[in-house]
Amino acid sequence: MSVRGDISIRDLAWCCAGITLALGPHLTRLPPLLPLCFFALLVWRLAGALGKARLPHRDYRLLWALTQLGALGVFVGVYAHYQGGMGRDAGVALLCGLVGLKLLEMKEARDFYVVCFLAYFLVVTHFFYSQAIVTAIYLFGVTVLITAALIRFNSPASIGDRACATLAARMVLESVPLMVFCFMLFPRLDGPLWGMPGKDDHGVTGLSDHMEIGRIAHLGTSDEVAFRVAFDGARPRARDLYWRGPVLWVTDGRRWDAGDVARGKGTVPVVARGPRYRYEILLEPHDERWLLGLDAVTATGERMRVSRALELTSLQRVKQRRRYTLESSTAYSLRDLSAEERTAALQLPPAAHPRTRALAAAWRAAGRDDRGVVAAALQRFAAAPYGYTLTPPTLSGDPIDGFLFDTRLGFCEHYAASFVVLLRAAGIPARVVTGYQGGEYNGVSDYMVVRQSDAHAWAEVWFDDEGWVRADPTAAVAPERVSLGIGEFSRAGAGIRALEDNDTALALLHNARQLWDAANYQWSQWVLGYSPQRQRELMERLGLGHLTAGRLIVTLLIVGVLLLAGLAWLLLRRPAQQGGPAVRAWHMCCRRLAQAGLPRAAHEGPLEFAARVAAARADLASDIEAIARLYALLRYADAPHGLETLRERVRAFRPGRAARPA
């Protein structure tokens, strides 16, 4: 085969398709002018190839000047747009611009290869932004397309586009085992390879270390996953699923903050009183330091700390998905309160909430003790016309008083905050605990999903004889919110629940969602979460635990060289399989005849063999003669057409097995 120098319009179309799709997801991330320029260059190149526009290729100096100017323009533009920052985004923008220019400049085979390999590189850059399954699948497809463009470029025109694409897909699929092998065994770095400066540090919306009435209403509508939990064995009951987050002590009347209370070191004063659950949490990044744990955590993992208020905090901000294992007991006692903490748990802004204070004073005046006050408060929420809603009316003036006595409509934050204020007004230490409540069990992969919509706030009350006790005023108002979880609860509120029982479409949708989430979970677990530690575990299971990273690399290198040498030896020893698809079809035909007891001798030409077969099996004569003639034409007359016919005839050719002698 002669060396290809020119690029046909078909090669170019393939290449452009590949590079456009490789660029695709970047379109929204690039400065808007850049994609415009890119596509203008692309259209120019295509129009030039079609003879509809003049390309600057004739004059080498003109081409040189144009590309140099273009490159300078891209540099200046990117520099200006990103204000001199050369981070991830600027780098990607630069790459895209330069690929466009290279596309215009493309003239010889060498340029074609450069553009294709740049397209491969573009594919990789998407992983800076997203590591989701969908991204991986999409980029897999793009990789196949680019490979097909390379194959198209190196194939004679007689080979169809579909054949090229099929071969590309096969090649890429065949390389998957090698990819998995390298992925599993190549020494892994802690964290991603690219420590790119840039804007990738923002986490998703979640809880915060303070609360203001109205904030969690927003979360109530967010379907994003907060974290996933896989229990090691039995799961706790749904109403015990309180996932503890930041504990809020300090209030200015409207806003609640964690403050500096209970941050000091000390033994965790928790005692388990029931079964312990071991579980693994896969936390989505939220760019804060707290970690979630089932109330109450009795044993923690590495790289985290527990405060005296049982809050888990990470040593660093959580910027990537984090996996950790905990142990909890849902029946526990927490009996430790320092003087400082007692003060904080009783703090109220002076002169705020006059009506609330009056109510608390009235209860005390009625001779109620601590438990009596708590019971009265819960009673009030349950009995009086309080309602649970995710869209409460706005509160001007004193929000606690306004909520407790006027609007009486709110959600967990309103209830938790006003409940704690009531108790503190009555002189009972109390605090607000934020976190998540509930979660959806995924039967496909046996784990629970907790979404941002499961965010919750409740209260903890101190009794001198019992310690900290959880009290959830929301449960008093809307018990289903806690026993069903927010998802079911809000569906019930909208009257969808009854409908869903009958509607198989909705049920199917629900199942599909669970399946998809399970796939995502496994992806996070095994692909994105494949950490150095997991790798060590795997190596130990394979009996390679003693290998250090350096030794592993050397071993892999040696194995790779040996494999390549073996392959080279095999290839050199065997006569090269020549001729491409026509020869393959012919060999397939010969194999079938060999199975039918008529093997072709290596030295037999096609017509010779066909004549022998025809003499031996008259029933096959017309078929084999036609196939042999067609093959001879394709192979020895370089006939441009007929490959498809040959393949079809060979596919349909069934000489059958050799008849066994009776």
Place this chain on the structure above:
Amino acid sequence: MSITPFKPKAAADASSRVAALVSAASGIVLGKSDVLRLAVTCLLAGGHLLLEDLPGVGKTTLAQTLARLLGLSYQRLQCTSDLMPADVIGVSVYDRNDSQFRFHPGPVFTQVLLADEINRATPRAQSALLEAMEERQVSVEGRALPLPAPFFVIATQNPSDQVGTYPLPESQLDRFLMRLSLGYPGRDAERELLQGRDRRALLADLEPVFGVDDLLDLQRQVDAVHVADALVDYLQALLARSRELPGLAHGLSPRAGLALLRAARAWALVHGRGHVLPEDLKAVLPSVATHRLVAREAGVRAEATITQLLRTVAVI
């Protein structure tokens, strides 16, 4: 490699014309259509033919039949040990009337030359003839005189009779594209020969099937027969294998390769194809290669080696 448009129609036409020629010749040379087809192939390829056989099996008849059917002029040269180069090429004789030397062309100035028992001629006479075969022209007194076109030499030699002969060296055997032998006729053919009319009388009645232009046209078509890369691969494998076969003193030369390809092209055309198949190479190989190969040990027949060669090279 230039790609010639594939013209199945022209090839089929050539094939039917050659078939007509062969069947007409079979009426004279009985029961030898395979040899006839190879002989015609050799002529279409523009090569010279060496017939090696016993006397009396019809070598001369074959040569005459072909010349006649092709409508070509014919000369016979009986080689003896006193044959001089001038007897082949011609001689300049002083003409008294014109007072100058006049060239009298020898038998070589013809379209078909039958050189009978070429191995009886002395090396000098042989080389004069072989030079004419190669160059297709003769030099007389410093002038180059072209021979007519087409120009074929059909030489015969007798393999069994070695007394008083000068066997052609390998380098000169190489000038013949093919070496064929007729062998004894089959039983039926021999009976027909014995009972039928005299061959000479039959020959006299024979009408040409082709004109000279037809033949030249067919020769041009041979040049246009397509040779694919895959076929060249096979040919090279054959050549390479011939050089490493243990039974041979030396293998096939590049010139032998060219000759093989040329003969295979003509053979493909004779069979109505515009492209060469491995089968074509295999069909012409024994005739083209046997006389070019030298067995390492006396008594080993080159034919057996050729069979071995064909059996050990794979067609892919």
